[in-house]
Amino acid sequence: MLQQATRMKRQFLILAVTASVLVVGQCGPSFAKDRTITGTIRNFECGDNCYLTIVDRKKAEQVGLCAAPECKDWNEQAAMPPRFKGKRVTVTVGTGQQVDGSDNVMGEMMAFKKIRFLD
16 A cells, blocks of 8 residues: 555656646747847958847947848848948847858857847
8 A cells, every 4th residue: 555655656746747847848938038139230241151240238249140031132242231330220149050161060159130220
C-alpha cells in the first residue's frame, strides 16, 4: 500500500511538472516584447554583409545587420540613398547571421529586423 501511494505521488508530480512546462512554454513568448532602439541613421555600408549604424539617444553607435524589409533594395544596391542619412528611426532588434562571400555562416550579431522612420 505504501509503495502504491509513493508511486502515485511520483506520477502526480511528473504530471504537475509536465503541465507547468507546457503552460509556461505556450504563454512565455506571447509576453515577450520586441527590443527597440530609437536614434539617427549615421551610416550604411556593405561588404559580405550590409550594416546599418544608428546613433542612439545616449549618443552610442549601434551597428547591426540591415535585415529589415526596408533594407532590401539598399542591400541589393550595396548603397543607401543619401536622403536617409540623419533620419530619425526606431529599429526592432533581433539576431542575424553573418555570412562570408560563399554564404557560409560565420557567426551571429545584432540585426535590425524592422525600421520605422520617424521624420
